[in-house]
Amino acid sequence: MRILAFVLSILVSISILGAVQAQGEFYAFETAAQERLYNKLSKELRCPKCQNQSISDSDAPLAEDMRKKVHEMVLAGASYNEVVDFMKARYGDFVHYRPPVNASTIILWVGPLLVALIGMLFIFGLVRGQKKGDVVLTADEEAKLAAALNKHSQKGSN
Amino acid sequence: MNSKLRLLVFLTPMLLFIGLGGFLLTGLFSDPTELDSALIGKPVPNFELPDLYNPDRTHTQSIIGGKPMLINVWATWCPTCYQEHSFLNELLATKDIYIIGLNYKDDSRAAAMNWLQDLGDPYQINLFDFSGLLALDLGVYGAPETFVVDSKGIIRYRHVGDLNARVWREKVGPVYYSLFDQ
Known part of the structure; x- marks a missing residue:
């Protein structure tokens, strides 16, 4: 019980900390659609400085600048594509968490599919190989088989 | 078979x-922190920035081009820039390289001016980018960064991290000198 209370208090304090951090920056929007677009963009754009964090996640000054720019553009009526293209023109494809399909990223997109396909073909081939052709026994093997079966049926009848 | x-x-x-x-x-x-610049082969973006020493004086993209040059992004809050600075002085003194300094989101104009006064000023022109406007258009994500620009104002190379003798000899120098042959 005591441990549970301890864990709970830690969880609560973490969530309060998170809320306080999120309040550090406040952006006003004219419409709900703009706010949705801003939220979507700030989660999909990657901070080039602190890699593996989106700009909404990151506390780096650069991420703050980028959030400011995205907010500015969204307020000015920019579309999703316009903002993404703006950032890509400056920071490269890297800045967007959805890599485009092109020569250098094609392996990302079709790789898993290809591996699954190869695996399925392999298994399919194995199964087919097992079924193929009846086993033909030599006369010697036939005799051994008959003897073994004979022994077995005698045992069974006892 | x-x-x-x-x-x-x-x-x-x-x-x-x-x-x-x-x-x-x-x-x-x-090195995952070394990103290709999206601006290679593209002209330096348009800008309008005040001079570091003289707030009344404004520079525009017209100062770019005419000859091969470097644009060096730096700030006083950047420890690597401190390390790099003596090499930039050396570039100016021994090789007479034309460098434009882009002071990026520094704490204050005075801090940047003090720095150049104390350590020497290797820059022909000093741009003061307090809000990071030009740096954003250049895709700068840290300091120091150095752009190699040809005589037409086209960005040919971007180096992230400090310039030093090795980087100059192996990477930046060859690109810079190749621009004179064209």
Whole structure:
């Protein structure tokens, strides 16, 4: 019980900390659609400085600048594509968490599919190989088989 | 024939594995913080920025081009820039390289001016980018960064991190000098 209370208090304090951090920056929007677009963009754009964090996640000054720019553009009526293209023109494809399909990223997109396909073909081939052709026994093997079966049926009848 | 086919079936995953292993191995030695600039081959973006020393004086993109040059992004809050600075002084003194300094989101104009006064000023022109406007358009994500620009104002190379003798000899210098042959 005591441990549970301890864990709970830690969880609560973490969530309060998170809320306080999120309040550090406040952006006003004219419409709900703009706010949705801003939220979507700030989660999909990657901070080039602190890699593996989106700009909404990151506390780096650069991420703050980028959030400011995205907010500015969204307020000015920019579309999703316009903002993404703006950032890509400056920071490269890297800045967007959805890599485009092109020569250098094609392996990302079709790789898993290809591996699954190869695996399925392999298994399919194995199964087919097992079924193929009846086993033909030599006369010697036939005799051994008959003897073994004979022994077995005698045992069974006892 | 059948045994050859079997060999192929068993060798293929092995070869795929070796290929994948080799690919992942190269990943261990690549630096993920070194990003290709999206602006290689493109002109330096338009800008309008005040001079570092003189707030009343404004510079525009017209100062770019005419000859090969470097644009060096720096700030006083950047420890690597401090390390880099003596090499920039050396570039000016021994090789007479034309460098434009882009002071990036510094704490204050005074801090930047003090820095140049104390350590020497290797820049022909000093731009003061307090809000990071030009830096954003250049795709700068840290300091120091150095752009090599040709005489037409086209960005040819971007180096992230400090310039030093080795980087100059192996990377930036060759690109810079190749621009004179064209």
